[in-house]
Amino acid sequence: MTRRAVCPGSFDPVTNGHLDIIERAAGLFDEVVVATGTNVSKSRMFAPEERLEILRQAVAPFPNVSVAGFEGLIVDFCREIGAVAIVKGLRGATDYEYELPMAQMNAHLTGVETVFLPGAVANAFVSSSLIKEVAAFGGDISAFVPDFVAERIRARFD
Secondary structure: OOOEEEEEEOOOOOOHHHHHHHHHHHHHOOEEEEEEEOOOOOOOOOOHHHHHHHHHHHHOOOOOEEEEEEOOOHHHHHHHHOOOEEEEEEOOHHHHHHHHHHHHHHHHHHOOEEEEEEOOHHHOOOOHHHHHHHHHOOOOOOOOOOHHHHHHHHHHHO
16 A cells, blocks of 8 residues: 655745655655645745646655645545645744644544654744745845755846
8 A cells, every 4th residue: 555645835935944854754655745735816926837847846856756736625635645644844833833733623624644744953944935035135045945946036036
């Protein structure tokens, strides 16, 4: 039986912190699906198709990782693809307090468990929002995102 997990997120943009969690999840599960919501009503730097394209390039080094878009509840997507777990990275206590009620609701709704992985210390302060803010003011984001992502972000502010 294939043990499939989902790593959900907006990934706008994908960061090295995200990739750390995805790589570690790939070592724990037979297959990992990186899933990004495609809600077009939300304002994002990158459109849904762009985020999927960027994610595919970012996870290409991991042979058991694929990328998919989804709409609606993540647990419904998990049920559709037969995932047994949702993998979430935690940077600290605030993330845990935010994620725990969702994990409990997801388990209640479908029985899909949530696996929390602590983020690497080097990435503890990095968020997609912070990356966009720093980039908007011309700051150097190259240590926090893959090079090709940094180039795409810089192109948005040029």
